[in-house]
Amino acid sequence: MNGLKLPLWMQGRNSKAFAAPLIIIMMLAMMVLPLPAFALDIFFSFNIALSIIVLLTALYTVKPLDFMVFPTVLLVSTMLRLSLNVASTRVVLTEGHTGPDAAGKVIEAFGHFLIGGNYTVGIVVFIILTIINFTVVTKGAGRIAEVGARFALDAMPGKQMAIDADLNAGLIAEQEARRRRTEVAQEAEFYGAMDGASKYVRGDAVAGIIVTVINIVGGLIVGMVQHDLAFATAIKNYTLLAIGDGLVAQIPSLIISTAAGVVVSRVASDQDIGGQLVTQLFAKPQVLYITAAIIGGMGVIPGMPHVAFLLLAAAMAGGAYLISQRAQTVETEAEPVAAIAAPEVEEATWQDIVPVDTLGLEVGYRLIPLVDKTQGGELLKRIKGIRKKFAQEVGFLSPPVHIRDNLDLKPSAYRITLKGVEIGSGEAHAGQFLAINPGMVTGALPGPATTDPAFGLPATWVDAALREQAQTMGYTVVDAGTVVATHLNHLITMHAAELLGRQELQQLLDHLVKESPKLVEDLVPKLIPLATLQKVLQNLLTEGVHIRDMRSIIETLAEHATYTQEANELTALVRIALGRAIVQQLFPSAGELSVMTLDNQIERLLMQALQTSGPDGAGIEPGLADTLAAQAEQATRRQEQMGHTPVLVVPGPLRALLARFLRRGLPQLKVLSHAELPDSRTIRVTSLIGGQA
DSSP, X not given: OTTOOOOGGGSTTHHHHHHHHHHHHHHHHHHHSOOOHHHHHHHHHHHHHHHXXXXXXXXXXXXXXXXXXXXXXXXXXXXXXXXXXXXXXXXXXXXXXXXXXXXXXXXXXXXXXXXXXXXXXXXXXXXXXXXXXXXXXXXXXXXXXXXXXXXHHXXXXXXXXXXXXXXXXXXXXXXXXXXXXXXXXXXXXXXXXXXXXXXXXXXXXXXXXXXXXXXXXXXXXXXXXXXXXXXXHHHHHHHHHHHHHHHHHHHHHHHHHHXXXXXXXXXXXXXXXXXXXXXXXXXXHHHHHHHHHHHHHHHTSTTSOHHHHHHHHHHHHHHHHHHHHHHHHHHHHHXXXXXXXXXXXXXXXGGGOOOOOSEEEEEOGGGHHHHOGGGTOOHHHHHHHHHHHHHXXXXXXXXXXXXXXXXXSOTTEEEEEETTEEEEEEEOOTTXXXXXXXXXXXXXXXXXXXXXXXXXXXXXXXXXXXXXHXXXXXXXXXXXXXXXHHHHHXXXXXXXXXXXXXXXXXXXXXXXXXXXXXXXXXXXXXXXXXXXXXXXXXXXXXXXXXXXXXXXXXXXXHHHTTTOOOHHHHHXXXXXXXXXXXXXXXXXXXXXXXXXXXXXXXXXXXXXXXXXXXXXXXXXXXXXXXXXXHHHHHHHHHHHXXXXXXXXXXXXXXXHHHHHHHHTTOTTOEEEEGGGSOTTSEEEEEEEETSOO
16 A cells, blocks of 8 residues: 555646546536435535535625636536536436425425425516526626626726836836736636626526426426326425425525626725625715614604614614714824923034935825835835836936925925925825826816826826726826826936936946956046046936946046046047947837938038037027027927937037037937947938928
């Protein structure tokens, strides 16, 4: 026996995989092989227990995907009931002449319980139960599943866009994004499967009526013709058996149908059905007081059952009183205890001077749950993700974001500060969602109209109940925490040059020394001072150029720092060295570079203005400046409409001048020099600035 080993399918988790085929084979066998009455009792009892387990599981699920196997359970339980109907019909027709217990004690007990000595009443009650199951519960659950499947499929693109937006903003990791995408797909598949599985229950109800009629009619024929029973005896035996058989199958069917309705009709929440019923139905004592008054008034009407109505009214009034008392107790505990006496004012010291935070986020009191760890605030994790993504993409670690509440702000307002100065503000409503219009929505949403604080797109604040509808209509729906995090990420990227202070630069060099110590020591401070290096890097960041490739930057500066220390000239040389990276950043996947350029005439005029006014371009003639700005704006708009990145290519001496001149009015327009374009890329001129057109 010690050498005997179980087969692989019977070991560990593989035995679970064998359970489903075994159950299906057993159900099919019940349709073919005869079963004794005792076996029918066991299987009918198991069927009832299974239906109760399914109903309770459905009641305690928080979201539909927690019971993802439910469509399969629905199919298996339906097949089990049909198999038992076939097996019991065989026993009823073959052994029904022996008495009401021919098909087992369960069928006999259910038959006696429902019929109660009156066959007509028993048949009517059985038909009513079947109709309730067929036309009310099952039909309603099927309709909800059908609509849920349609809305889940329609909302998939919007949900996927929201997941991609969170991933691109650094709010979630790739693993979390993959999990959310899988959950979205599973939700659509679940509702689609429920839509199909509900048809099995409807067919089961019809089959139950037909099987019951066959049992009664067939039993009368078999009993009276084959077994010479009297009509009264035959109708007694076979009606009791048929009704008991139908009832013992229809009650589990009704329970399963109710579970299906519960699963598909619930709204997503962090509570199960029981918790939602208690917290939402009996949460307001005013409702119970009014209901108690109405029921009590009905109880004093002559002819009404006074005791029942008055007892119920008293119970409701007592429950309302207890709920109101409990709410007052919670409010009392939440109030601050007693105002502590103000301490004596001390003399001012140097400790009273608080340094200004480089980056700050101030929130109104209603947004405190978003940044409070004890209340499950997710915004802190998202800010950490933003800083990590910024460091990976831009090339240095931004200063930490100091968060505090500000009672001077509106309750739902926030503001973002840079060195104590506000650089952005907005409002975010905790518990609501911002539906952003990307330009392709199919309708309007109810709610206060606003704009996306990060990019200025039209948007609407909606309640959680309208989230699915908004996604279906093409809106990009994000929560309040994502709104604040996206705005913060946008502003940090825009002000990257100001965030690179002397301390951050020194930390960047210390990190680089670990890999290339000789390279850094030969440059700073031997060839150029730290301030000049900081200015060069800030110039790059001002125009959105990432500084991840510090090796190329330092090597270029070391090569040219012997004959020039001017930061702008060094910046131009570094940009040429980073040309491939700059082009890759602006055109991540395009093989052909679609760019704009200057007309020859305006190019000559600008070169003359540069020679007379110097590198700052202060001497550009106002009419020429207006023409250049207007035509650059038109060309940029055409470039964006064609789906191209707005990039203007100019001669090297003009690049810095035009970049400074156009940056204020057209921040999305990037200006490159001819020397910065790699020879391996194909260039196509799509717009000409300064021409007659």
